[in-house]
Amino acid sequence: MAVPCNAGFVELVLRAIGSTSDAWTHIALGTGTGQGASDTILDTESSASGLTRHAATMSAATTTVTGDTIQAVCTFISGATATITEAAVFNHATINTGDMLMVGDFTTSASVVSGDTLEVTMQCQIKAS
Secondary structure (H helix, E strand, C coil), X not given: CXXXXXXXXXXXXXXXXCCCCCCCCEEEEECCCCCCCCCCCCCCECCCCCCCCXXXXXXXXXXXXXXXXXXXXXEEECCCCEEEXXXXXXXXXXXXXXXXXEEEEEEEEEEECCCCEEEEEEEEECCCC
């Protein structure tokens, strides 16, 4: 599971009360590590060919209670050689822009070369602490 981000919680509340229309729609990849709840951008967001921010398929998944988990899935096709170590979900298509809903470091970095496919699935459960 990814780490939920403070800015994401604020936007979630605003969406729930109808004060914003910014849905989370994109997954960004990065080459840094250690981002957490208080961060608003990736450590080093990727600008490599094919590994830039992409539109994600957003859905509800089940962890404990039916539909309690936000899930984002995106397939990247690399046009470059890179080592990807982190990913995050944003509500904006532009690099280093928007509110970060969730962020996570890869357990094992993903080394890709041109033509490789990298599928990223991120999940964030909404629950009481």
